[in-house]
Amino acid sequence: MALLVQKFGGTSVGSIERIEAVAERVIQTRQLGHKVVVVLSAMSGETNRLLGLAKQIDEVPTPRELDVLLTAGEQVSIALLAMALNKRGFNAVSMTADQVTIRTDNAFNNANIISIDTDKLESQLDQGKIVVVAGFQGRDSDNNITTLGRGGSDTTAVAVAGALKADECQIFTDVDGVYTTDPRIVPAALRLPEIHFDHMQTMAACGAKVLQLQSVEYAQMHQVPLRVLSSFEDGEGTLVTFNTQYSSQVVGIAVQRSQALIEIAQSMDALQQQLELFGLRFWMVANTAQSAQIVVAIDDLPRLRLVFDNKMRHISDVATLSMVGDNVMTVTDAVTTALNNTNIQVHHNKQITDCVSLLIDETDHQVAMETIHRDFVNSQEILGNPSLLAVS
Structure with missing residues (x-):
């Protein structure tokens, strides 16, 4: 008998019918003799609905009160x-996070889990119960309600699995694993049976949405076996693991959309200090002594306008393609050329050990994905074995 933590969210619990279907899937696991903890997100669209209500009151809601509101879902x-x-x-x-006792820091809207008290969970499991835990939320040391940021229910599931020393944490989504690219964009995408934690972490950090970054980092740190499965059909899914024959061969592309290229009339040093105080992620594209061009999420623009007002200029809407893999730098020039040949301009690029990020116009992201998938992911001449390549 195993102890399994199963996470469902979004479209998996998007309606009463879907919730009934989740109940049947959980029961199948329980009937196999396993102990089960289920972690849930809000119903599909509910968090955005609540956020919309908040913004009708205040375009930049008070972070503490926003967390109180969003956890209702x-x-x-x-x-x-x-x-x-x-x-x-x-x-x-x-059980809500408070009933479980999930403690976080006090970073409202993007809190980090500090500890989980397993006594109440273990007591309920020992009584033969299926425990259903609210994801995405916690309490800080002053007993304020906190949330873990977008996709935070994945982190709740992994953290609960780690605290309970579960045999596996299973993340159920609307796709049946990690694919060579988003199959909604490229129908020819292939599912990977395994992917190495290092590559999954980099891909999540660069915008791949199949798993939330914090959940991958937590699973990697605490050695939690992690599997991505479909909510709607049976299958083996994708195992995220440290021991995989695919690890050194995988190349992935994560796409970050809804970003803005902006210019702020301020030195980069001073600007960086302010952005870090806000906890905003950004990409510095160019700077002079008097100004800096950066890429930020469009959702962050209202906060930036409050601070910089007429010092800020919105240049264009952009997207970032991040290619991930051990040998990805060897194909950077060829990828740039292939995109230029389809009239896609690469405005800027940056490179780290296993990742190359390309800045392109927002409207070009789909053609860019199709081009890279066709010419590189499926190209044995460029990257070797196509069955071992991933784009997410």
Whole structure:
């Protein structure tokens, strides 16, 4: 008998019918004799709805109060799933982060988990219950409600699995694993049976949405076996692991959309200090003694306008393609040329050990993905074995 932590979110719990289907899948696991903890996100679209309500009141809501509001979504979904399980004769109990005792720091809207008290969880499991835990949320040392940032329910699931020493943490999504690219963009994409933690972490950091970055980092740090599965069909999914024959061969492309290239009339040193105080991620593209050009998320523009006002100029909407892999730098020039041949301009690039990021116009991201997937991911001449390549 294994102890499994299963996470469902978004479209997986997007309606009452989907929640009923999740209940059936959880019951299948329980009937195999396993202990099960389920971690849920809010129903699909609910977090955005609540955020929209907040912005009707204040374009830049107070961070503490925003966290109080946004956590309401998960409380709805965990109660509904527990009801569905109990209706089917399987004893289940829903628990908020406060009831579990998930402690975080006080970084509202993007908190980090510090500790999880497993006593209450273990007590419920020992009574034969399925425990349904609210993802995305915690409490700080002053008992304020906090949230873990976008995709934070993945982190909750991994952290709970690590604290309980679970046999596996299973992340159920609307795709059945990590693919060579988003199959909604490139239908010819292939699923990877395995991917190395190092590559998955880099891809998540660069915008791949199949797993949230903090969850991958936590799983890697605490040696939590992690598997990505489909909510809607059976299969083996993708195992994220330290021991894989694919690790040195994998190349991935993560796409970050909804970004803005802006210019701020301020020296880079002073600007960097202010942006770090805000906790904003940015990419410095160019700078002079009087100004700097940076790339930020479009969602961060209202906060930046409050501070810099007429010192800030929005140049254009952009996207970032980040290619990840041990040998990715050897194909950078060829990729740039291939994109130029399709009239896609690469405005800027940056390189680190296993990642090359290319800055392009937002409107070009789909053609760029298709081009790189066709010419490089599936090209044995360029990268060797196509079955071992990944784009996410």
